[in-house]
Amino acid sequence: MNPKKDTLPDFDILWNYQNPKETEEKFMGLLPQAEESGNISYQAQLLTQIARTQGLQRDFEKAHKTLDKADSLITDDHKLAKIRYLLERGRVYNSSVNPGKAKTLFLEAWEFGVNNKLDLYAIDAAHMMGIVEPPEKQLDWSLKALDLTEKTEDKRAKGWLGPLYNNIGWTYHDLKEYEKALELFRKGLKWREEINDENGTRIAKWSVARTYRSLNKIDEALEIQLALLNEYEEKQIEQDGYVFEELGELYLIKGDTVQSKKYFKLAYEYLSRDQWLVANEQERLNRLKELSE
Numbered sequence: 001m002n003p004k005k006d007t008l009p010d011f012d013i014l015w016n017y018q019n020p021k022e023t024e025e026k027f028m029g030l031l032p033q034a035e036e037s038g039n040i041s042y043q044a045q046l047l048t049q050i051a052r053t054q055g056l057q058r059d060f061e062k063a064h065k066t067l068d069k070a071d072s073l074i075t076d077d078h079k080l081a082k083i084r085y086l087l088e089r090g091r092v093y094n095s096s097v098n099p100g101k102a103k104t105l106f107l108e109a110w111e112f113g114v115n116n117k118l119d120l121y122a123i124d125a126a127h128m129m130g131i132v133e134p135p136e137k138q139l140d141w142s143l144k145a146l147d148l149t150e151k152t153e154d155k156r157a158k159g160w161l162g163p164l165y166n167n168i169g170w171t172y173h174d175l176k177e178y179e180k181a182l183e184l185f186r187k188g189l190k191w192r193e194e195i196n197d198e199n200g201t202r203i204a205k206w207s208v209a210r211t212y213r214s215l216n217k218i219d220e221a222l223e224i225q226l227a228l229l230n231e232y233e234e235k236q237i238e239q240d241g242y243v244f245e246e247l248g249e250l251y252l253i254k255g256d257t258v259q260s261k262k263y264f265k266l267a268y269e270y271l272s273r274d275q276w277l278v279a280n281e282q283e284r285l286n287r288l289k290e291l292s293e
Contacts, residue, residue: 008034008042011049017056024053044073044081048088055088058275060096067092083109083121090128097280099132106132119152123160130167135174142168162191162200166207173211182211202228202240210246213253222250241270248291265292 014026027050034043047070054063067089074081090105106128113122126145130138142164149160165188172181189204209224225246232239248263268288271277277285 008037008039011046015049020053020056024050024057027053040073040075041078041081044070044078045084047073048081048084052088052091055092055095058095058279060092063092064089079112079116080118080121083112083116083118083125086112087121087124087128090125094128094132103129103132114148119148119154120157120160123148123152123157123164127160127163127167130171135171138171139168139175142171162188162195162197162204165191166204169207169211173214176214178211178214182208182215185211202231206240206242206246213246213250218250218253221246222254225250239266239270241267241274244270245288248288252291261292264288268292 009030011027011030014023016023027046030046031043031050034046037043047066051063051066051070054060054066067085070081070085071089074085086105086109090102090109093099093105094102106125109125110122110129113119113125123145126141126148130141130145133141145160146164146168149157149164152158165184169181169184169188172178172184185204185207189201189208192200192204205224205228209221209228212218212221212224225243228240228243229247231237232243244263244267248260248267251257251260251263268285271288272285
């Protein structure tokens with residue numbers, strides 16, 4: 001028995017997706033212990049997650065180098081490390097706008113996960129396939145993921161129910177099947193409330209309200225968005241630019257230009273700080289700026 005190997009911490013619980021830089025620092029701090037332990041699978045898995053933090057910071061070159069190091073450690077015996085490597089390499093390609101390479105890796109991860117009963121990661125792979133495929137194919141992948149999530153006995157894998165309700169809901173929304181989208185978002189809201197996920201509950205409420213706008217239920221949408229705005233203020237949580245954006249859109253529809261300009265200005269102020277939006281949704285940001293003037 002190797003005591004150092006047996007006392008390695010569960011690094012997955014250290015994840016803070018809202019602060020990838022801080023998470024990277026925590027993971028890097030574990031690397032010497034991982035290397036000293038001789039647990040190659042653990043070390044390789046840790047490297048894949050360090051790469052993920054780097055990808056989220058949009059340092060794609062650094063992320064790929066970290067994944068190269070992980071790949072050099074992985075053998076056929078390291079099944080868990082391999083599927084995590086495939087997923088993170090795919091995510092880096094997807095984030096750097098190379099969906100073709102990302103799709104190949106996610107598909108390989110899905111097949112590998114199903115064949116080796118790695119349900120948690122197979123579901124992740126199907127979820128990512130649902131992101132990289134066009135809307136008409138996304139639904140098939142998301143439903144595959146949902147089917148596996150409902151059947152699995154892996155409690156951690158059950159945690160995918162919320163994200164899948166969300167993703168399938170947005171797929172239906174993209175296909176303009178708004179009633180189906182609303183049904184999924186409501187299921188997601190109920191699930192988030194049941195597990196006492198406050199931030200997830202807020203996001204789910206926002207999605208319900210956004211779908212109300214698509215259904216031209218403007219007053220219902222406005223009620224939810226204003227309630228969210230008040231919740232952020234009362235709990236002294238940093239405001240959400242997406243709530244401001246929706247309030248701007250809703251007041252614009254209602255013909256209240258004073259309120260719409262106010263909220264579009266706030267939306268631009270917050271959302272223009274988002275690196276992903278700056279890189280991928282510049283037209284959207286430009287519109288917010290124009291409507292705030």
